[in-house]
Amino acid sequence: MLMQNVLATFLSMLSLSLAIEGQIPCPWRKDGHPVDLPDANFCDRIHTCVNGFIAKTYLCQDGLVFDGTSCTIPYGNICQDRAKLQRPKGNGITCQRRNEVQIIQGNCVEYLRCVENIRYRMECLPDLWFDPEQGTCNHQNLVNREDCL
Incomplete structure (x- = not known):
């Protein structure tokens, strides 16, 4: 009986601490x-x-x-x-974060991608533009970029 009470108290405290931290049950x-x-x-x-x-x-x-x-x-x-x-754990020079996608202003078909702090220049397939809202290349009519108009 004592063990059940201890376990119940522990579970209640754990549940309360998670609720206090705002965690999802x-x-x-x-x-x-x-x-x-x-x-x-x-x-x-x-x-x-x-x-x-x-x-x-x-x-x-x-x-x-x-x-x-x-x-x-x-x-x-x-x-x-x-x-x-x-x-952030980027290198602070070319990558602010170890893994990220960076827009190139005024260049609609290329973008920069950092993978483990190594920056690569990427190019979209023909007739596609880089879409920063999706983080990938997309059809031109679906891309909302003022620098590409």
């Missing part, structure tokens, strides 16, 4: 498989839940964000409610 899966959930504040932080409890918390690589499925280059409104990010 972990779902319980009957098959026992882990569930990855986004952090409530940090767009690049992931909580892995197992049996209803946070088993592990980790970060995407610098410059990538968790889209609900995997870590990816940020695009669109992925992080609209979770704007915080880890401290």
